Structures are given as C-alpha cells and as structure tokens.
Amino acid sequence: MSELNTIKTALQHLHASPNAISFFLTSYKLSRSSVGLIAKTAKMDRSSAYIAYEQLKELGLMEEETVGRRKVVWTREPKAVIARLRTEIRRMRRQVESIEEAMPELLAQYGSRNDRPVLQVFTGNDGLHQIKNDILSGSGFELLLMSNFREEAEVFSREEHDSFIQQRLSQNITLRLIATDSLEARKIQSSDAKNHRETLVIEGDAPFNNETYIYGNKVAMLSFNEQTGVIGFIIQSKEFADAQRWMFEQIWKQLNTSNKT
Incomplete structure (x- = not known):
C-alpha cells in the first residue's frame, strides 16, 4: 500500500532501524498482538523484535497493555508519526540556529586552520x-x-x-x-x-x-x-x-x- 510506504519513509527520516520499520509496519497490519506474533509474521527472531520494539517505544510510536500474563502491543495512530516528525524538525531547526549563532567563531577557527x-x-x-x-x-x-x-x-x-x-x-x-x-x-x-x-x-x-x-x-x-x-x-x-x-x-x-x- 502506498500509504504504508509513506509511513516507511517517515520512519526512515526518524532514523528507525530496518528491523524497527519492519516491526512497525507488521504491527500496523496486525493491530493488537504479542511481540512474538509480530516477530513470527515479520520473519524476525524474537531478540531482534524486542530491540526494534524498544526503539519504537522510545520514539513514542507504540502502545502496550498487559492482559493477564500476556503483553499486547500495537502501533499508535499515524498522527503520532506526524507529531514525532514535527518534534524532529524543531530539534533540527534549533541545531541550525545554534550553528548560525556560532558561525563567526567557527569560520575564524576554520580560517586559522587554513593559515598553517x-x-x-x-x-x-x-x-x-x-x-x-x-x-x-x-x-x-x-x-x-x-x-x-x-x-x-x-x-x-x-x-x-x-x-x-x-x-x-x-x-x-x-x-x-x-x-x-x-x-x-x-x-x-x-x-x-x-x-x-x-x-x-x-x-x-x-x-x-x-x-x-x-x-x-x-x-x-x-x-x-x-x-x-x-x-x-x-x-x-x-x-x-x-x-x-x-x-x-x-x-x-x-x-x-x-x-x-
């Protein structure tokens, strides 16, 4: 589906690993499932699946619930991906502004290096x-x-x-x-x-x-x-x-x- 390709591209911009992207897209299709089922469907070993899940959780893109002794996970709605992208854009903008503020000193250091x-x-x-x-x-x-x-x-x-x-x-x-x-x-x-x-x-x-x-x-x-x-x-x-x-x-x-x- 082209819509999922859009999500995949967004996750790449968020520096999600290939396993994390595969886990997210598989979970998106399965809805509420165990990590083990998602790993099996995505043809991923369980340890890699748990690492991918933790990365997505740190990005704020996964939800989880414990039902009895079983943990169920699912992706958050697509708006969460948009929100995370906007957070990343704001962070990058602050980095650009910091570099621009430091530009005179950076150029002076660069010039002194070239004076050797x-x-x-x-x-x-x-x-x-x-x-x-x-x-x-x-x-x-x-x-x-x-x-x-x-x-x-x-x-x-x-x-x-x-x-x-x-x-x-x-x-x-x-x-x-x-x-x-x-x-x-x-x-x-x-x-x-x-x-x-x-x-x-x-x-x-x-x-x-x-x-x-x-x-x-x-x-x-x-x-x-x-x-x-x-x-x-x-x-x-x-x-x-x-x-x-x-x-x-x-x-x-x-x-x-x-x-x-």
Whole structure:
C-alpha cells in the first residue's frame, strides 16, 4: 500500500532501524498482538523484535497493555508519526540556529586552520603546468612577479610564455613585474600597455635568478639547473605571502623613485 510506504519513509527520516520499520509496519497490519506474533509474521527472531520494539517505544510510536500474563502491543495512530516528525524538525531547526549563532567563531577557527603553511614541490614539465594553472586560478585581479628573463628562458619555452600571457589576459589579471635588466626585459617593458602589465627593471647585476610569483595567500617559485631541470614549489601561507608582498612593494617603490629622479 502506498500509504504504508509513506509511513516507511517517515520512519526512515526518524532514523528507525530496518528491523524497527519492519516491526512497525507488521504491527500496523496486525493491530493488537504479542511481540512474538509480530516477530513470527515479520520473519524476525524474537531478540531482534524486542530491540526494534524498544526503539519504537522510545520514539513514542507504540502502545502496550498487559492482559493477564500476556503483553499486547500495537502501533499508535499515524498522527503520532506526524507529531514525532514535527518534534524532529524543531530539534533540527534549533541545531541550525545554534550553528548560525556560532558561525563567526567557527569560520575564524576554520580560517586559522587554513593559515598553517603548506608546501608543495613540483618537478618537470608536468609540475610546471600544475604551478602555472594554480597561479592563474588563484591570482584574483593582480599578479606580482619577480623575474630574471635569462633564467626564465630555461624554464618556459616561447610558446609557453606567450600562452601564459594570453590566459592571464583572458582572465583579466593584471601583472606588476620586477625584472632584472636584459634585452628581453626591455622588450617586454615596451609592450606593457597592450598586455595589462607594468614592468620595472632593476639595472646592474641580477640580484635573483629564479621566478617568484605572489598571488592570493600563495607564493610560487620556479628555477632551473642542469642537474635537476625545472623545479618549483608553492607555499600556501598568508603570513609568508604578505611578507613577500611587502618586500615586493618596497622594491617597487624604490624603483619608481629611482626612475623619477
């Protein structure tokens, strides 16, 4: 009967066990009966039947009466199931309200957990592509980059370099670039406007040889040597990213000041 299927679904929502549901539905059909008869009709052993009965009684869905030395049990009317569901709904609503009240503290604890530094190391071309994808997906609206283009040529091919620029532009990510002095850096600087980029060049000896990307709460570094090939890592840490961003800004201000004098 479809009506009993409705009751079955309601009992499932009340977290009644399969045996308890079978006991209830069998008792519903038999009306006033002994636990033993219900167990036999439901093809359930007596100990399982008594456990199921006790669960239903705790839910307030069974009645019982002792007639002589014999205990008779029966299901309460369907309204009792509705009443129990409403009680469960009120309990769940209170739980939702409690979580909502505690949400600021819960989010703060969740955020502090995510502030623990996480280091990922990547090697080879596959690792390079993983780092590139992470940079593009986590940069928001601005990416900061410190680059030595002589070394960068050992990491990125020309095709990969141009592809990175096109993907960055398609995602409306602007770039501020601090580059060591070279012909390639000057060439890059000359095309800043059309590539949503601003480049400042450090004149003189190169103070760094690797590529450093600062984005969101992450810092990615890439380097190349003949023994290890391409190697890079990503550090996810707000404190570390903020420190690297501060150092970038100090260098940026100094270069801007030098260019104006």
